[in-house]
Amino acid sequence: MKTPFLNLQLQHHAVKAELEAAFREVLESNAFILGENVSSFEKEYATFSQTKEAIGVSSGLDALILSLKAIGIGAGDEVIVPSNTYIATALAVSHVGATPVFVEPKLDTYNLDPERISEAITTNTKAIIPVHLYGQACEMNAIIELAAKHNLLVVEDNAQAHGAAFDGKTTGSWGNVNATSFYPGKNLGALGDGGAITTDSAELADKVRTLRNYGSREKYYNETIGYNNRLDELQAAFLRIKLKKLSEWNKQRQEAAHYYVQALEGIGDLILPQTHANATHVYHLFVIRTERRNALQAYLSDKEIGTLIHYPVPPHLQEAYAHLNYEKGDLPLSETLAQTSLSLPLFPGITETQQQVVVAAIKAFFHA
Ligand SMILES: *Cc1c(COP(=O)(O)O)cnc(C)c1O
Numbered sequence: 001m002k003t004p005f006l007n008l009q010l011q012h013h014a015v016k017a018e019l020e021a022a023f024r025e026v027l028e029s030n031a032f033i034l035g036e037n038v039s040s041f042e043k044e045y046a047t048f049s050q051t052k053e054a055i056g057v058s059s060g061l062d063a064l065i066l067s068l069k070a071i072g073i074g075a076g077d078e079v080i081v082p083s084n085t086y087i088a089t090a091l092a093v094s095h096v097g098a099t100p101v102f103v104e105p106k107l108d109t110y111n112l113d114p115e116r117i118s119e120a121i122t123t124n125t126k127a128i129i130p131v132h133l134y135g136q137a138c139e140m141n142a143i144i145e146l147a148a149k150h151n152l153l154v155v156e157d158n159a160q161a162h163g164a165a166f167d168g169k170t171t172g173s174w175g176n177v178n179a180t181s182f183y184p185g186k187n188l189g190a191l192g193d194g195g196a197i198t199t200d201s202a203e204l205a206d207k208v209r210t211l212r213n214y215g216s217r218e219k220y221y222n223e224t225i226g227y228n229n230r231l232d233e234l235q236a237a238f239l240r241i242k243l244k245k246l247s248e249w250n251k252q253r254q255e256a257a258h259y260y261v262q263a264l265e266g267i268g269d270l271i272l273p274q275t276h277a278n279a280t281h282v283y284h285l286f287v288i289r290t291e292r293r294n295a296l297q298a299y300l301s302d303k304e305i306g307t308l309i310h311y312p313v314p315p316h317l318q319e320a321y322a323h324l325n326y327e328k329g330d331l332p333l334s335e336t337l338a339q340t341s342l343s344l345p346l347f348p349g350i351t352e353t354q355q356q357v358v359v360a361a362i363k364a365f366f367h368a
Helices: 008-014 016-029 036-049 060-070 088-095 114-120 140-150 202-212 233-243 246-264 293-302 319-324 332-340 352-367
Strands: 053-057 078-082 099-103 125-128 178-181 195-199 216-218 286-289 341-344
Touching: 008 016, 016 036, 016 233, 036 053, 036 195, 036 233, 053 060, 053 202, 060 088, 060 178, 060 195, 060 202, 078 088, 088 099, 099 114, 099 319, 114 140, 125 140, 195 202, 202 216, 246 286, 246 352, 293 341, 293 352, 332 341
Parallel strands: 078 099, 078 125
Antiparallel strands: 053 195, 178 195, 286 341
């Protein structure tokens, strides 16, 4: 019996009739760009995010780039990003001409450490991008306080944590302007690429709306040098259906994570995920750590259990960032995480039997 790392079909089969009906409606409507589905989804996603505004865009990376553009980040600016994030966070900073400054995480939550952020602030620092990694909310109260003290802007990267919260306040509602992704495998995923920006600022929302649509408010009149970064009607229609299921799906992820935590406690040198007392975790990923990571992954692969590594190479050691002249050992925590982390199968609809197979295989590996 194969145990897949991720099975999206389970989610989609649960709402298959609705997705097909939505496709037919969009097809018959003949409105494919910035129509009613996009504007309705934006309202619904803003409500879900507890923000005044949500703006649908083409991807998570584009959401980050437009967010940074809207708050005026550009050449000569430094932006603090986690050293252990998915590289898109840093790429967005580079695309607006600024420099990403990598800051090491806390080793219990894998999220940004407010103390280390403090140490990285220079006179050129303009913004911080906290990433709610693997689905756990960052310590947003401390980060917002720090930003206020140093006059910095905050852009949350909420690509992995739709529905998480810190101190009861939703991720994607803390920063000046916040970005998220609806890549199919995220907790809320489209059937293709998509993303959104959330904010309480009418002014920033207006800037982003203009930027995503060729810098145009009125067709064929362009006030800024904009982009084509729109969310399309079809994806918005699908997202509206899936958004209604998100809380239930997040709950299933949390239950599955809870099962793993109980069942894997005390095995070998395993380090299990830990959640900050004031944070919620929506388990986009269930990431364990072990010094024997590569051997464990090969062992599980032999038993047809799918796993992935998030992420094998930290951004500062990627070829894309060779020009920043980081060397191996410069950011030892993220480098250790890259060598020891392993993500186990976890998705809405995973069965206890499937999880038992994973747990039994991990036990067998460490007892052998
Ligand atoms: C997925 C992801 C992105 C990028 O989203 P895309 O929609 O794939 O462009 C950005 N940041 C983080 C943390 C992500 O996980």
